[in-house]
Amino acid sequence: MIYCRKMISCHDCRYYEVGEFAMKPNEINIRTTSAGSEPTMTSAGTRILKRRKNNLFRSIGILMTVGFGLIFLINWYRSLPQGMDCQRMTQRIATAIEDYRIAHGKLPQILGFLDIRKGRYSIDHYEYWFEGLGGPGTLPQGTLVGYCKKPHQPVFSDPWRSIIVFMDGAIVVRRVSESEFQTKISRQLSPEKYWNFP
Numbered sequence: 001m002i003y004c005r006k007m008i009s010c011h012d013c014r015y016y017e018v019g020e021f022a023m024k025p026n027e028i029n030i031r032t033t034s035a036g037s038e039p040t041m042t043s044a045g046t047r048i049l050k051r052r053k054n055n056l057f058r059s060i061g062i063l064m065t066v067g068f069g070l071i072f073l074i075n076w077y078r079s080l081p082q083g084m085d086c087q088r089m090t091q092r093i094a095t096a097i098e099d100y101r102i103a104h105g106k107l108p109q110i111l112g113f114l115d116i117r118k119g120r121y122s123i124d125h126y127e128y129w130f131e132g133l134g135g136p137g138t139l140p141q142g143t144l145v146g147y148c149k150k151p152h153q154p155v156f157s158d159p160w161r162s163i164i165v166f167m168d169g170a171i172v173v174r175r176v177s178e179s180e181f182q183t184k185i186s187r188q189l190s191p192e193k194y195w196n197f198p
């Protein structure tokens with residue numbers, strides 16, 4: 001019976017391990033071949049290889065979990081300021097439309113005419129065509145005037161959009177879920193209900 005005597009890293013010895021997988025001398029059971037010179041792998045060696053394999057899979061699993069967790073966290077963190085910036089910009093646009101409406105008695109033809117301070121999002125982030133082109137200054141309650149072209153997609157909550165609507169005699173901003181937005185826009189696009197939009 002032979003075994004490695006020193007606790008050193010030895011790349012030439014198949015039966016020697018250091019650190020977590022260090023083999024104790026009584027775990028090493030090395031048989032010799034019939035030739036008497038070349039040792040063969042025993043159950044202890046097989047066990048170590050199996051443990052190494054399991055450890056490798058565990059490490060890969062941990063890395064993947066941490067990686068996905070980080071991606072999730074970054075997306076969630078980014079969605080917060082994005083939402084606030086969109087709401088801020090929507091409010092600026094709504095204020096500019098409202099100022100124009102009060103001054104001219106009608107809605108502006110395009111948003112490009114308005115003096116809107118730039119932010120993270122430009123006016124291209126929004127769709128504005130329902131009541132544009134110089135629409136009337138007074139609209140039915142709840143009329144959709146503008147909205148985010150694409151829904152925002154937060155990680156932990158439902159998609160949403162900022163909308164600009166005519167409510168209680170003024171242009172105001174609301175934040176609605178994507179499903180609520182789709183309901184509103186489909187009703188507004190319906191010709192027979194166009195002027196009875198609730």
Ligand SMILES: [Zn+2]
Binds near residue numbers: 086087125148152
């Ligand atoms: Zn938006």
